[in-house]
Amino acid sequence: MIDGVDALLAAYDERVRGHDPERAPMGSVVERDGPAVRIHYGTHGTVRHAPLGKETDRTEITRLIRRQQEAFAARCEPAEWRSYGHDPIPMKEPLRAAGFTAVGPPRTLLIAELGDLTGTAPARGLRVRRLGHGYRRMRELDRLVAACEPHPRGLADIREDHGSLLNRALNVQLLEAETRLAGAGWAEAVGATEFVAVRGMTGPHTEFLPHWVRWARNNHALHLGAGKAPERLYLTAEAPEGPILDALLTAGFRALSSVRDYLWPPAGPPPAAQRPDSMLLDDPDHHALRKAFEADFSFKPSHTYYPAIEEPPDSVTWHVGDVTDTRHPYGLMRDLPSTTGWRASRTSSNADYAPAPGPASSSTRSAGGIRATDSTRPAPGSRPGPARRAGKASTTSCSRVTCAWARSGIPGRSPCASSAPSSSPRSRTSSRPPSVW
Incomplete structure (x- = not known):
């Protein structure tokens, strides 16, 4: 004092x-x-x-x-x-x-x-x-x-x-x-x-x-x-x-x-x-500006409403939340990856998905298994998503991930929860990713 x-x-x-x-x-x-x-x-x-x-x-x-x-x-x-x-x-x-x-x-x-x-x-x-x-x-x-x-x-x-x-x-x-x-x-x-x-x-x-x-x-x-x-x-x-x-x-x-x-x-x-x-x-301009930013920079790849990427034939894009959120309107269950031979485990706020032990424990599965894809090539007339702009081959660097379901003899479609490169047997991504990149 x-x-x-x-x-x-x-x-x-x-x-x-x-x-x-x-x-x-x-x-x-x-x-x-x-x-x-x-x-x-x-x-x-x-x-x-x-x-x-x-x-x-x-x-x-x-x-x-x-x-x-x-x-x-x-x-x-x-x-x-x-x-x-x-x-x-x-x-x-x-x-x-x-x-x-x-x-x-x-x-x-x-x-x-x-x-x-x-x-x-x-x-x-x-x-x-x-x-x-x-x-x-x-x-x-x-x-x-x-x-x-x-x-x-x-x-x-x-x-x-x-x-x-x-x-x-x-x-x-x-x-x-x-x-x-x-x-x-x-x-x-x-x-x-x-x-x-x-x-x-x-x-x-x-x-x-x-x-x-x-x-x-x-x-x-x-x-x-x-x-x-x-x-x-x-x-x-x-x-x-x-x-x-x-x-x-x-x-x-x-x-x-x-x-x-x-x-x-x-x-x-x-x-x-x-x-x-x-x-x-x-x-008053705060909310309007935020919504405009989300509209310009959000990354929500889809085969219908946001064609930011081109997917392989006979495949479909799923959001990570489709698998991990039981409230999703698709009605998907959390244990769905396990029913297709994949094991899901949660640690902290992340979800890890890896092939179940067995002869086919690689990132590319045959006979209706899950096939990880590097789907970063933009469709004609569309802009590239954040993964391509960032120069990353794996979509694990984005807020959304892309997977493909190979429908070889198995009817219907099933999701996966990550898309690591074929050389990686394991990938990690947030179970509830943000909606803005």
């Missing part, structure tokens, strides 16, 4: 403001230029830095600002520069001289030790819950957040930043009534530091604070990278004059400094409307 306001503020300056992100935000490029950390999002850019020393030459500050402007102008990105009131060299005047304009009201920088915070219980008829994937009121949440802007960091931007680590890096708390959403707040883990930051609230909802404190103390939940998880000790926040600031001060936060954002729009074409890439979880 850090003693004293000055020491706590110095720790914040060093570990939060001058922090190089361990992982670049989703769809962004992070660059360091001397004391400044520059992040390009395509849609906009940000500049963050620790306090510049008193001995820093004013000409060097001007050159530093100009280099950032040139980098953002080359990408047509508006630039946002954050300035702090306690810095030895105030950045307000150099930024204004370079064409930056202050945006939004000034905010108070707040910091509290986790043990010093107290929250209030939700009012009668309200409950607090954490936002999860698939939340049915996402549009209502987006409207509520937009109606209460500006925020120190927008919820949409943070959700885009973290990609697959969203559940660990971001904690969104909701205040719900039975038929409506009454409030929301979101907190973010600040990399591998001791700090968790409250990035925004739609009102003075100190009901969220106990939930954020418990989350911050759970090192495992907030472990964002390799190495030992940091011990989270402090909660930070920024708020303009008003009820949110008053509520946070009453809950145990201490006011340490002031914060102001400055914006510079470059000349030229408008910036991109969205980042180069993003996560689609909870996005």
